[in-house]
Amino acid sequence: MTMKTLELGLKAIRVLQDGSDPPEEALLVPGWYVDPQTGLRIYYDPGSAKFYTLAGGVYIPLGYMNPAPKQVAVAPGDRLKVTISFKYTGPAITGVTGYYCLGVNGLFGFDEKLVQRTTFNLPQVTSPPSSPNVSDSYTFTIPTGIGTNWDDIYVKIFGGSPSIAGEATTPYLFGYENALTIAGVQPNITEFKIADFAKV
Amino acid sequence: MLDIALAPMALEPKTFTVGQKVRVTVSFKYVVGVNTTVKLLAGPYYTNLFGKHLVSSCVGQADIELAASSSPADGTGTVDFILIAKSLGGIDNGTYGLRVWIEDTNAVAEQDNVIIVSGNTSGGDMFTSMLPMVMMLMMVGMIVPLTRQMGEQDEGVAE
Numbered sequence: 161m162t163m164k165t166l167e168l169g170l171k172a173i174r175v176l177q178d179g180s181d182p183p184e185e186a187l188l189v190p191g192w193y194v195d196p197q198t199g200l201r202i203y204y205d206p207g208s209a210k211f212y213t214l215a216g217g218v219y220i221p222l223g224y225m226n227p228a229p230k231q232v233a234v235a236p237g238d239r240l241k242v243t244i245s246f247k248y249t250g251p252a253i254t255g256v257t258g259y260y261c262l263g264v265n266g267l268f269g270f271d272e273k274l275v276q277r278t279t280f281n282l283p284q285v286t287s288p289p290s291s292p293n294v295s296d297s298y299t300f301t302i303p304t305g306i307g308t309n310w311d312d313i314y315v316k317i318f319g320g321s322p323s324i325a326g327e328a329t330t331p332y333l334f335g336y337e338n339a340l341t342i343a344g345v346q347p348n349i350t351e352f353k354i355a356d357f358a359k360v
Numbered sequence: 361m362l363d364i365a366l367a368p369m370a371l372e373p374k375t376f377t378v379g380q381k382v383r384v385t386v387s388f389k390y391v392v393g394v395n396t397t398v399k400l401l402a403g404p405y406y407t408n409l410f411g412k413h414l415v416s417s418c419v420g421q422a423d424i425e426l427a428a429s430s431s432p433a434d435g436t437g438t439v440d441f442i443l444i445a446k447s448l449g450g451i452d453n454g455t456y457g458l459r460v461w462i463e464d465t466n467a468v469a470e471q472d473n474v475i476i477v478s479g480n481t482s483g484g485d486m487f488t489s490m491l492p493m494v495m496m497l498m499m500v501g502m503i504v505p506l507t508r509q510m511g512e513q514d515e516g517v518a519e
Contacts, residue, residue, distance in 0.1 A: 235393035235430035343430040347392040352467040354460055357384040
């Protein structure tokens with residue numbers, strides 16, 4: 161089986177900082193923007209400090225889940241490597257937990273099907289980096305019983321010493337919807353048509 | 361969830377005689393995580409006021425092997441079915457649609473009015489239509505002697 165990779169960007173995070181926003185967020189003013197990754201039109205409201213998308217005449221706040229910029233096809237036995245990267249500025253932190261999850265994102269939240277954790281350290285960084293300076297990854301082995309709708313993925317980081325955030329309250333999470341094309345046990349058949357029929 | 365894209369079919373109607381075997385060829389694309397076998401079925405159907413009805417006695421089936429593929433792969437399959445005569449509990453003369461499907465999936469394709477069936481002899485139909493009348497006559501034949509016998513017994517009692 162083959163190794164597939166999926167990369168997630170947690171963007172800039174502020175760990176144990178003085179509360180100043182990263183420069184790219186500080187420049188945001190109310191209005192419509194175009195997501196450079198997905199091309200979707202999104203609205204930013206500085207009052208709630210959230211982005212919204214317009215669907216069916218209703219403004220829906222964008223959460224940590226985002227449309228996947230690409231889809232990775234996986235089948236049972238394949239190994240899926242999920243890599244995160246982000247910009248970090250702050251003191252050295254040991255024992256940060258990386259929480260990697262595959263599952264189904266729905267109206268009532270994320271139904272976690274496969275969960276794995278990693279532990280990694282953050283180096284001491286005194287000046288904001290221009291590009292992501294920390295990365296971590298986990299490699300899933302796709303099980304035989306994977307559901308064909310387990311196509312969403314998210315990652316969060318928390319904990320460490322000193323702690324960056326609690327497991328349930330961490331703001332450092334990011335995910336992609338419909339990131340995977342699952343080839344499960346049941347076949348997925350398309351373009352089914354009668355080519356010919358004749359007597360024999 | 362399966363996504364099925366049915367392309368418009370341009371199958372020409374063909375004429376068959378009862379007893380003949382019909383071979384249907386299908387094409388499709390598939391994705392599956394493990395090597396698997398699926399069952400392909402095909403058969404004629406007729407349409408009336410209550411919808412479409414498969415002629416189940418004429419449905420044929422075949423197994424298709426699908427090799428594991430995580431990206432869309434081309435698949436083909438063939439399945440045969442026999443147009444069993446009406447006298448043997450099969451199909452009547454007429455025009456039928458053709459339906460093909462893969463069991464336990466929603467892969468299905470069909471087209472109306474492409475199978476024209478002939479060759480059923482009228483003898484069988486005449487016998488079938490006359491059967492109720494023959495049975496009626498047989499019942500009358502059994503009841504009349506019984507009635508006569510009962511009448512004779514009544515006369516004996518009166519004397």
